[in-house]
Amino acid sequence: MASRNASVCDPVRPLLVTEDPNLLDEVLRLAADARVELEVAPDPAAARTRFGAAPLVLVGLAAATACARARLPRRPGIVLVVAEPVEQPPWELAEALGAEHIAVLPAADPWLVDRLVQAAGAPRPAAVVAVLGGRGGAGTSVLAAGLAVTAARAGLRALLVDADPLGGGADLVLGWEALEGLRWPALSHGAAGVTAPALVDALPSRGDLAVLSWDRSETLAVPPDAMEAALDAGRASRDLVVVDLPRRLDDAAVLALAAADQTLLLVPAELRACAAAARVAAVAAAHTSALKVVVRGPAPGRLRAREVARALGLPLAGALRPEPEVARELERGQPPAGTGRGPLAALCQRILDGLDLGMREPVA
Structure with a gap:
């Protein structure tokens, strides 16, 4: 349920920034459970035009450092998504990214489905x-x-x-x-x-x-x-x-x-x-x-x-x-x-x- 080349007239959807195929598959599965379509961008350059308008932005762990360095607009509603084993949540990276939450999958699967459902009905930020x-x-x-x-x-x-x-x-x-x-x-x-x-x-x-x-x-x-x-x-x-x-x-x-x-x-x-x-x-x-x-x-x-x-x-x-x-x-x-x-x-x-x-x- 991903849209990779939507025009500017398409509905505003939650945005996933990742080039990790395993994370992409996991998040698309959760989006299907939430009945929500996602925009997918492999890197910050591709994400920039949708970053500010998306009701929710999910950033994969592998893409997070590049996104933090890319000077993307600071905004609410950013979630750092981790799908691989980690000793402890990457708090410093989340702070540099401006993320409000860290979602460690699969433990955070139900929470992330709820956030996707909420985002689908959220008003578009200014x-x-x-x-x-x-x-x-x-x-x-x-x-x-x-x-x-x-x-x-x-x-x-x-x-x-x-x-x-x-x-x-x-x-x-x-x-x-x-x-x-x-x-x-x-x-x-x-x-x-x-x-x-x-x-x-x-x-x-x-x-x-x-x-x-x-x-x-x-x-x-x-x-x-x-x-x-x-x-x-x-x-x-x-x-x-x-x-x-x-x-x-x-x-x-x-x-x-x-x-x-x-x-x-x-x-x-x-x-x-x-x-x-x-x-x-x-x-x-x-x-x-x-x-x-x-x-x-x-x-x-x-x-x-x-x-x-x-x-x-x-x-x-x-x-x-x-x-x-x-x-x-x-x-x-x-x-x-x-x-x-x-x-x-x-x-x-x-x-x-x-x-x-x-x-x-x-x-x-």
Whole structure:
């Protein structure tokens, strides 16, 4: 009951990462008992496109070290599966992998069947997209907000997370600074123990979009456990989580970067910006391999978007043409891409289309 070459439109299934034929046979037998189909990937490279969306990820012992080194997104629901005799469970390897459980077969057969049954009916976790600036003033907050707004206009539940304590505040970008709700200082001081739906419900929101941002009081660093709580809440109760990252990555930003299914490096089409972006990309690459470039015009030296991407050695996610109207809309308190028209809205739509979020027609 394995599916090895499913298209992006297929149902999301539990994922097994192994090239061990004996383990494959054992887990497929358990999946048959659970009446659950599995995706099977032989290595982390083949698993990457399904790793974040799968409701449950099973990693074979032989593949676990490679998966831990591959900087796959950190996520809940990973199980390290052991089918050969071991003197003691490989706890250190499980920790490096981010696994919540170790299933030693055949003793764990009934437990694993139950987990597969639960996963078959589990909701799909939200996709996480991080946005990182190639240089200061690149416009990451506008792009991040535009992605979240575009998703919400399509009827998806979106969460925008402002991870930059020195930015102006994502609520200001949306024009929501007057809305009541939980902000980082309160969450950082101990609100991380609330349930995922309650945490998201406590944030400033309108319609299908919620935002976790800063107030205008003291400037604090985000504690990693608070960022983890926010990401877990977003993945459990939203369809999309967009994180606006600072260029100088602190511990919380690194955690968000590692959790992202895709990271967009926004680079103005300027020579000095490309040089700065190369340094940012080198730092980010230590924590993620899902890095793509968005090139923003204008291009005073006529640099083409593909030339910028080629110089950085990264895939091109898209190019953003100049749009003076966005700045005027921000001054009037209107959110980026709020009308669904213009270059920013079109780029955000193309990026989200590539994430297989099941987006519906935009709400008028």
